[in-house]
Amino acid sequence: MKRILIVFLALFFWQCTKSEKEQSAPKIKWDMQRLDRSLAEAKSAEAIDSILKKHPEIGIGYFSCPPEKTPFLARDLYQLYQNPSLQAFYKQSQDSAFFGGDRLEKELHLAFERIQQEFPGLRTPKIRTVFSGFGGVGGEFTAQHLQVSDSLIVIGLDFFMGKKGLYVPPGVYDYQLRRLEPQALVGQVILQYSAFVNRQNEDDHTLLSDMIWYGKGFVFTKKILPELADSLLFGYTSQELTETNAFQKEVWEHFIDKKLLFNQEELTKNKYLGERPKTPEIGPACPGSIGRWLGWRIVDRYWKQNPKLTLTKLMTDPDYNQLFLKSGYRGEPEKE
Incomplete structure (x- = not known):
């Protein structure tokens, strides 16, 4: 009976401690969407076009694509995702050693909770992820590893596959590649975001x-x-x-x-x-x-x-x- 009581009290105090930590964590308005997965799973160019129109911040903010050219970007992206090499590269990105599961979301969420603790009331930016084979969509549209503002962060996951990725970004040297490892991604996001404060x-x-x-x-x-x-x-x-x-x-x-x-x-x-x-x-x-x-x-x-x-x-x-x-x-x- 005494042992049961000790276990019960231990669980009670652990739950209280957990509740206190949860209450002390600042509330942030969290809006992160893994659009890399939505784009890769799309069954047609029209489906990708629908995604891009629903998220104009991707077409305009990341690919520098004006709204009237969104159907062309959707077509190019769909054709790109039919390429076996790109499919293999994207599949690798979903491994646990890269960006599979929800580890990335958890790490970014924790980082912005900590920022909110230091800067109460600071707006948490929306976060979107994409995967475009380094912008290999016909050369008309651009792509980069990060697009960071105080209201929106777009992450090109393909640029952060590191030296173990099937492919490395064009024009990137070894000394630059060290900051493009999967484990470096969150740090590079926060470093760029720091510019706004x-x-x-x-x-x-x-x-x-x-x-x-x-x-x-x-x-x-x-x-x-x-x-x-x-x-x-x-x-x-x-x-x-x-x-x-x-x-x-x-x-x-x-x-x-x-x-x-x-x-x-x-x-x-x-x-x-x-x-x-x-x-x-x-x-x-x-x-x-x-x-x-x-x-x-x-x-x-x-x-x-x-x-x-x-x-x-x-x-x-x-x-x-x-x-x-x-x-x-x-x-x-x-x-x-």
Whole structure:
């Protein structure tokens, strides 16, 4: 009898704890639809046309297709889905290791719940998924890996199949492919979405201002997705992450010696912020976009030194200069 009572009390308190957690989770207006599945299961071009007309945000917002050309887009998509190669590629995407089941929906829902906790009242965007074989619909219509706004997110799942996918996006290099792994998708969505709460002084065009803008986006993403691996967020290999952390003093000194922080030349800024496999100006092993990574180190230092600072305050404060000065960052490696 005593054992039964103990079990009953344990279940009671577990249920109470569960209820408290459910009540503490913020309510968000959730609207995510797996249109990749609807399109793949369509039995005719007319059925796809109906889907596109019901969801004009896909035709217009993702494929850049004007309404009057929707029937042509529907025809091309239907023909594409009849291709055995595309069928095999799409079937692979529905494996559990990729985007089968509801794992993607759960991860995105949790991420936007966490965002709502940090930014109460912020509108949760609609989310749609598509699969178009990298936009292989006759060349007239466009497609990309992500289309992100504060009201709508469209995800091209075919672009996030990673190195194990049957096909890789055209024109994508290995260093870019690291951010297109299935496990990287949610992180890349949240990183892009962070731009809508990331304030910057629009009159300031220095490299340091842009570095800190990127750095705040990375801190935002890591706060919302603490389980996300740095390699999937930055696109650096484990070796690059280790070596860059160990030699960041040298990286920092390069920025100081070359007087880069307040440089406003677009060509110079692109060398340190743009998409490149390496940053040879610093060294042959230095990874690309090093300015973005260094911006994260500055903001992360400031964030950790101010534990009472809210994410809202960090993201909405455009004064990068005060953030930089108060961070005290001078190229010190992060302690393991």
